[in-house]
Amino acid sequence: MIGPSTKRSSQTQFAAQGEPMVWLSGGMFAIACLMILSLLAFVLWQGLSTLWPRNYSIYGRTDGSLIAGELYSKEVVDGLSKLYLRTGNYDVSNQHFAYVSGAELIDDQPWSDPDLWALERREWGNLYGFPKALSWTNCEPGQFAKEVSVGMLETARIDQQLAQAKDELKRADQGISKARLGVRRVELAQKIDLQSAIDSGVVDGLDPRAKAAVEHLAECTRRAEEMMIGINQRIGELEQKRSERSILLELPIAQELGTIPLDWAELSNGKLSDPEALAKLLGVEFGGQAPQIRASSMGQDQYLCKIGFAEQPFRRILVRRAEGTNCVISGLQEHSILLADVVRFFEPNGLGLLGRFGVYASRWWEFLTGAPREAGMEGGFFPAIWGTVVMTILMSMAVMPFGVLAALYMREYARSGWLLSAIRISINNLAGVPSIVYGVFGLSFFCYIVGGYIDGGPVKAGFEPWPSAVWFSALAVLSVVGLAAFAVSVLSGQAEARRSGFRSTLRWAGGLLWLATLMGIAWLLIRSPHFQGFYQAQLPTPTFGKGCLLWAALTLALLTLPVVIVATEEALSAVPNSLREGSYACGAGKWQTIHRIVLPYARPGIITGFILAMARGAGEVAPMMLVGAIPLATELPLDTEFPFLHGSRSFMHLGFQIYSLGFQSQNSEAAKPMVFTATLLLLAIVTLLNQTAIWLRARLRKRFQTSQF
């Protein structure tokens, strides 16, 4: 008897085969892959193409003017093209980028002149133009490139000397501020005002310390002033030398001069029908000979001519056909720039592939090793990279010992119980807290409270100090508690193994007493009436009481602590118990076992967690905004100046740089290409860290693999 219930419908068969699920999950997988790939491709393309030197094209507008730029994109909407050009020449045209509609153009096909130069400058961005003359030599246009290169080497030398002189100046200044700080310290210590002594120079009747400080300040000031006269003079001379050399260029900006009749057909053959009229219009002398002329057609009805009348330098004019035989003549705007401002120059339209790669490589080199120009929109990212790296290393140095030791305690020493489980769960939850929360905590706790405390003692950190007598009695009580804690722990260590109830009571008591001692120490510290801070003399300028490298590193350390703890715990629990037992059976103690067996075995896992934490920390931006990253820092956090590592300095950070460039700079449109390059760099650094982690883990694991199967 076969009932209907035993018969399978085709639908159940279909579901049983799981065909829809295959398609669904496969499709989702494909979409996920596609999204990741397109993200990567987008960042790669944008990041890599920004520094590539492009053609600089010139377009004629129907109103007679010119518009020129590197073509960044071209869209066609309803048959009408829209061009996005990087125009450069900001100091003349007041724009870096321009949108141009195809309707404005005579011809939307670009026209590029091989003679055009692109000059990257220290200020005002790129300049594009035709070199016309060099102020320091009378050479032929063919020699311009060589002369400029040689000249740039010389100005680089001058710049170096200038930097040296300025450095000396700065050092003299620092000497004075240091001496002034010394005086301020004495003032604070002795509660006196030394200003009148400084002003008058009379130090009689002062106590020897104050006298020494005031005299030192006077001496420093005197020496600095002497030195400054010399240095300032030298700086003046160097500045003078620096401003002597300039380059005269004709920019692709047309200025109408007038209309004269010209034979269009002759012009296209490179001849002028009426050179005299033209000479008059241009205001140059017509030497009687026919001028040398080279006319390049910029599409329909428009010529850009390079023209040289007898014995006179070449110049460029724009010739446009008007009604009849009349032609409108326009000159190009001239502009002169200092050679010393030029960082790099090349001929964007005349470069071969190799030359282009040369410029590309040199730009990347500058990007990776140079300092920013133009508020970070041009030039290098080195300070940001350096800041990120130093901060990340500092962060790792802070998080590693804490994380590893905490995990070690939890996994190897602590007795399992509800307390441990609760702590473990909270640590796991901590890993999911939004990073801005850590930023807020870092700012309010590290910068304001701890930093304020270091700067100016409890009062600056916002705590009322206790009266001296109360404080000392509290200190006495605390010492008793501390001694008790110590005694109880020693006792619990010696308590008989078999009386475990008594022992665990002792352990609890010891733990609580230690906790009380630690809290007591913290409490006494913040209530001390005898501590005025280490940097009281600098106040109200904060030293550590603001965002700085140290607090940023510590905030990030806190943020990555859960990552390290979780990874280390996992690595430790992966150590086979048989190894621990083997070690104990050999008569090893607990620490010997951990140090010789457990830690080496867990090392790959620990290192992996460590690098993952580093990668996470390196890319974190939100907390950085609050605790010390700034868009432009003049000093590096780690440099050759004593004491080399400057924990109280603000610093530049790659992730923060992306944010501030893209959204905070005055000209975010112009900064966008750089944002992509910086993004690519950040991505590369994080990927590199992760890849190192994977490679390291694989390498270390190999050592622990047994050949046995």
Added chain:
Amino acid sequence: MNRLKAIADGQTFESVIHEEVLSRDPVVSIRDFSLFYNRKQALYNITMPIVKGMVTALVGPSGCGKSTLLRSVNRMNDLIETVRIEGDMLLNGESIFAPSVDVIQLRKRMGMVFQKPNPFPMSIFENVVYPLRIDGERDKTILMQVCEQSLRGAALWEEVKDRLNESGLSLSGGQQQRLCIARAIASDPEVLLLDEPCSALDPIATGKIEDLIDRLRGEYSILIVTHNMQQASRISDHTAFMYLGRLVEMAETSTIFTRPTLSETEDYVTGRFG
């Protein structure tokens, strides 16, 4: 069978230890020893000697407490928090479980080999000299000497003398187990504790280990747990039969295997139950 049933019912039971064992000089004597995992009792009032310079085998069905007893001798059970003990053991006349005993010093006087080979993830050389390393020995010549001696003692020297710096994990299973034995005898222990050392090995490797135990006889006092009756009869001088946490009978191996006092022992060693 009725005696075993009585044990299972929890009635008191006197174990039988033959005079031939008692008359010898013991290296470890277990005195009325009981052990509890939490409230669950695993060993019941065990009293037995382990004779000096001889091989004593512990046999019995799975879960009867052989490993527990073995691990109690060098106090490895201290590592388990729930363990509680009663009674005591003596090592050469000194108490093992007295509160004043330094466990670490105690363990240094014994060597232990586990069921699964557990070489440390370091070189063969470092594996063998590990007990000396933890004592802070740094003299290269002493270390080398001990390493060679122990490896020769464990019959492994010829196989590994050219690759002492390779990882101990690169050895085969049998070699790894002999490496562990070399490690166990490196500190020249008074007692050697072996917990089923051959259970993870093939017959050839097992043969080698058995030869090795045979050679170590006399030099070391050995306590070995085994499930393999043939092995027990081949290598041991004395055999103790345990059941449900009690010692049932202990005698010279030949006595246990040919004419034990209790019929239950005979049933077990001949494979009629267990």
